[in-house]
Amino acid sequence: MSPTDPLAPAATPDDSVLLSARGIRKSFGDNEVLRSIDLEVRRGEVVVLIGPSGSGKTTVLRSLNGLETPSAGTIDFAGGPVIDFAAPVPKAQRYALRDRSAMVFQQHNLFPHMTVIENVIEGPVRVQKVPKKQAVAEASALLDRVGLAEKRDAYPFELSGGQQQRVGIVRALALKPQLLLFDEPTSALDPELVGEVLQVIKELADEGWTMVVVTHELSFARQAADEVLFMDGGVVVERGAPGAIFTNPTHERTRRFLDRILRPLEDGGADDVSP
Amino acid sequence: MTDWQLALDSFWPLLWGGITGTIPLAVASFALGLVLALGVALMRISRNRVLSGIARFYISVIRGTPLLVQLFVIFYGMPSIGITIDPWPSAIIAFSLNVGGYAAEVIRAAILSVPKGQWEAGYTIGMSPGTTLTRLILPQAARVSVPPLSNTFISLVKDTSLASLILVTEMFRVAQEIAAFSREFLLIYIEAALIYWLFCLVLSSGQNLLEKRLDRYVAH
Ligand SMILES: Nc1ncnc2c1ncn2[C@@H]1O[C@H](COP(=O)(O)OP(=O)(O)O)[C@@H](O)[C@H]1O
Ligand SMILES: [Mg+2]
Numbered sequence: 001m002s003p004t005d006p007l008a009p010a011a012t013p014d015d016s017v018l019l020s021a022r023g024i025r026k027s028f029g030d031n032e033v034l035r036s037i038d039l040e041v042r043r044g045e046v047v048v049l050i051g052p053s054g055s056g057k058t059t060v061l062r063s064l065n066g067l068e069t070p071s072a073g074t075i076d077f078a079g080g081p082v083i084d085f086a087a088p089v090p091k092a093q094r095y096a097l098r099d100r101s102a103m104v105f106q107q108h109n110l111f112p113h114m115t116v117i118e119n120v121i122e123g124p125v126r127v128q129k130v131p132k133k134q135a136v137a138e139a140s141a142l143l144d145r146v147g148l149a150e151k152r153d154a155y156p157f158e159l160s161g162g163q164q165q166r167v168g169i170v171r172a173l174a175l176k177p178q179l180l181l182f183d184e185p186t187s188a189l190d191p192e193l194v195g196e197v198l199q200v201i202k203e204l205a206d207e208g209w210t211m212v213v214v215t216h217e218l219s220f221a222r223q224a225a226d227e228v229l230f231m232d233g234g235v236v237v238e239r240g241a242p243g244a245i246f247t248n249p250t251h252e253r254t255r256r257f258l259d260r261i262l263r264p265l266e267d268g269g270a271d272d273v274s275p
Numbered sequence: 276m277t278d279w280q281l282a283l284d285s286f287w288p289l290l291w292g293g294i295t296g297t298i299p300l301a302v303a304s305f306a307l308g309l310v311l312a313l314g315v316a317l318m319r320i321s322r323n324r325v326l327s328g329i330a331r332f333y334i335s336v337i338r339g340t341p342l343l344v345q346l347f348v349i350f351y352g353m354p355s356i357g358i359t360i361d362p363w364p365s366a367i368i369a370f371s372l373n374v375g376g377y378a379a380e381v382i383r384a385a386i387l388s389v390p391k392g393q394w395e396a397g398y399t400i401g402m403s404p405g406t407t408l409t410r411l412i413l414p415q416a417a418r419v420s421v422p423p424l425s426n427t428f429i430s431l432v433k434d435t436s437l438a439s440l441i442l443v444t445e446m447f448r449v450a451q452e453i454a455a456f457s458r459e460f461l462l463i464y465i466e467a468a469l470i471y472w473l474f475c476l477v478l479s480s481g482q483n484l485l486e487k488r489l490d491r492y493v494a495h
Binding site for chain 1: 390392393395396398399400401402403406410411414415418491492493494
């Protein structure tokens with residue numbers, strides 16, 4: 001793929017470290033939500049965050065994207081300065097984080113007053129100053145790629161949830177970020193629409209995009225993840241290859257969480273009554 | 276006994292008073308007032324306590340005092356401290372300040388009605404808060420604020436009649452002059468009322484068109 005190919009990952013998947021976050025802490029008032037999170041993402045790698053609701057997964061992603069300012073810790077994003085949150089962080093550094101990564105939200109957060117193509121070119125044209133013609137051409141290629149070419153002039157409300165989320169992914173891709181952040185991209189979808197969105201994410205992973213994905217879709221994690229982090233109570237309880245974590249978790253908390261997801265009807269404490 | 280000839284003869288002067296007085300006064304004051312209101316709304320939302328305090332105070336004063344008193348303070352009151360302002364500028368200042376106070380609350384509510392996720396989506400594609408506001412938030416806020424702002428504008432068109440009391444030649448002042456001269460008070464004032472009503476009907480249909488246009492991106 002040529003370097004100008006809009007479909008090509010912006011970061012070459014050469015396995016070097018793209019992002020390294022150390023000792024990330026975040027408090028909201030008295031509530032310490034992240035208690036020293038370490039996270040390393042290599043180029044081309046897919047890191048999946050799992051964990052119960054409220055464990056701090058979204059806050060981790062938002063910190064990596066500069067939407068949230070951690071109370072302590074450092075983020076070293078390749079090509080930029082090491083940001084140390086112990087001191088007040090200059091605005092320019094937070095913007096630099098946003099420029100390098102792009103977020104796909106649980107509630108797609110598409111711009112309702114803009115058509116699909118307008119949603120996608122807004123960042124490239126307004127922020128990155130890409131010529132409009134070029135931005136439209138690249139956006140069209142990306143939309144075509146996720147099977148939404150004929151929806152380019154539709155408004156978001158005219159799309160299904162799965163289509164909306166695919167546009168959300170394209171909007172992120174159009175910025176050519178080095179890192180894609182997905183926050184439960186399929187949690188708000190009807191079950192029959194989950195597959196089409198996961199499929200797109202899986203293909204991007206296979207093409208070498210670097211991503212951090214928060215999801216409860218364990219089959220996706222099993223297939224796509226290079227590393228799985230299990231978070232609970234603001235700490236990473238366990239991390240490792242998906243095979244190891246899912247089949248042989250070392251921590252009780254991980255095991256209970258996986259049990260609850262895989263067998264939601266059973267009470268964790270009760271004897272196993274299934275055949 | 277109704278003098279139909281007088282009704283016909285006075286129609287054009289009244290309408291002309293509306294076209295050259297009422298409408299420009301309302302349009303200019305509304306435009307200035309909206310700009311002011313946007314600034315005040317942003318101050319009010321701001322986390323800076325001084326700014327939001329000033330905005331709150333301003334809104335409270337405007338909404339808590341009669342428009343006629345505001346007009347009189349500016350036109351008849353200011354000369355006492357050496358500031359003399361002509362009738363037209365006085366009226367525009369008073370009406371703009373008034374619209375600024377009322378519309379600020381409408382715009383503030385409209386901005387706050389846009390989901391927080393829209394700000395975040397703007398930030399994540401690299402936009403500054405200012406660009407996010409103008410490109411993403413205000414266009415969406417516009418849709419919700421058109422109905423209440425239209426009401427503000429329609430009220431303003433009617434309220435411009437108060438400017439007759441500070442010697443501005445708008446439609447109602449023309450009506451008063453014709454009525455005093457002809458002694459046909461009922462006829463002339465009803466005629467003026469009908470023309471105000473006509474203006475407001477036109478505005479209401481304009482409002483409907485605008486609402487339809489802004490509604491094109493929401494599910495029905
Ligand atoms: N803006 C905020 N203000 C206060 N508390 C917050 C805020 N955002 C998140 N939290 C709290 O932080 C904790 C972790 O939230 P979150 O990162 O969203 O967890 P998860 O994504 O794993 O469900 C929760 O207890 C949540 O209530
Ligand atoms: Mg979350």
